[in-house]
Amino acid sequence: MRIVNTTCIFPKGYDIFKALDRLKSAGFDVADIALDYYVETNGGFVSDGWREWTMEVKKHAESIGLELYQCHGVGLPEGFYNNPNDYAYRGLEFAGMTGIKWVVMHPQEIKGRTAPEFDNEFVEKSIKWFGPLIEHAKEVGTGVAIENLPWPNCNRIAPLAAIVDGLRAEHSGAKVGICWDTGHANIFGTRPSEIKVLGDRLVTLHIHDNHGWPDDEHQIPYYGTYDWTEFIHTLREMDYKGEFVLEAHHQMIDAADDIELQNRLMREMLEVSHKILALP
Numbered sequence: 001m002r003i004v005n006t007t008c009i010f011p012k013g014y015d016i017f018k019a020l021d022r023l024k025s026a027g028f029d030v031a032d033i034a035l036d037y038y039v040e041t042n043g044g045f046v047s048d049g050w051r052e053w054t055m056e057v058k059k060h061a062e063s064i065g066l067e068l069y070q071c072h073g074v075g076l077p078e079g080f081y082n083n084p085n086d087y088a089y090r091g092l093e094f095a096g097m098t099g100i101k102w103v104v105m106h107p108q109e110i111k112g113r114t115a116p117e118f119d120n121e122f123v124e125k126s127i128k129w130f131g132p133l134i135e136h137a138k139e140v141g142t143g144v145a146i147e148n149l150p151w152p153n154c155n156r157i158a159p160l161a162a163i164v165d166g167l168r169a170e171h172s173g174a175k176v177g178i179c180w181d182t183g184h185a186n187i188f189g190t191r192p193s194e195i196k197v198l199g200d201r202l203v204t205l206h207i208h209d210n211h212g213w214p215d216d217e218h219q220i221p222y223y224g225t226y227d228w229t230e231f232i233h234t235l236r237e238m239d240y241k242g243e244f245v246l247e248a249h250h251q252m253i254d255a256a257d258d259i260e261l262q263n264r265l266m267r268e269m270l271e272v273s274h275k276i277l278a279l280p
């Protein structure tokens with residue numbers, strides 16, 4: 001399992017080329033790109049020349065020996081995932097062009113209907129909403145990993161598994177699975193071992209820590225209460241084939257004016273990840 005770090009440890013609008021350079025300098029050889037951050041700022045991703053910009057990003061990563069493995073896709077504020085002009089589709093194309101294997105996407109929240117009795121509705125609507133995106137991902141050569149988010153139905157494993165099963169059944173040949181976010185799970189007290197039932201639906205991870213309900217703190221592992229020993233044992237039992245993808249940006253953002261401290265935090269992220277992977 002390789003250790004992957006993300007550009008979202010740098011503030012929104014931070015130069016993407018500089019972000020990739022700093023990840024590489026800190027010892028990371030594989031990266032995740034927080035594309036959602038580049039929608040909110042007037043950068044290359046939202047420009048008319050976004051395809052050229054994408055190729056520059058790809059070339060730059062290759063030139064410094066940094067593999068682009070994953071990205072955080074772009075979601076829609078509300079409604080349906082069926083507008084091909086939306087940045088959600090552009091994000092998938094970006095991934096296809098750069099060789100990114102997994103685009104992590106958020107399900108839609110059905111406001112006020114997150115109790116277990118609405119799970120069937122959540123599953124059916126999600127399969128419908130994600131369908132066109134899954135097809136587009138297949139066309140452009142990438143995969144979609146649906147993330148557990150910090151609201152109740154989106155943190156229950158059964159409906160998430162049912163969404164993946166439904167999408168796999170309807171879109172043969174498409175790559176679709178779950179991105180398990182450890183911090184979001186900890187907010188709801190979901191034990192690490194509970195993800196075993198996901199089996200091969202678990203394709204990637206968002207690794208960060210917190211102190212449980214209610215704050216989504218996105219801290220470096222061991223700054224919170226998550227059980228990293230149980231987690232790594234579970235991944236081994238599942239024969240998990242994906243990578244160890246950090247999403248622990250909180251302390252880095254707090255240290256935005258202190259490059260020395262940021263560099264120390266990045267080293268700490270790398271060291272603690274190695275420690276977790278080596279846990280007996």
Ligand SMILES: [Zn+2]
Nearest residue numbers: 147181206247
């Ligand atoms: Zn996440």
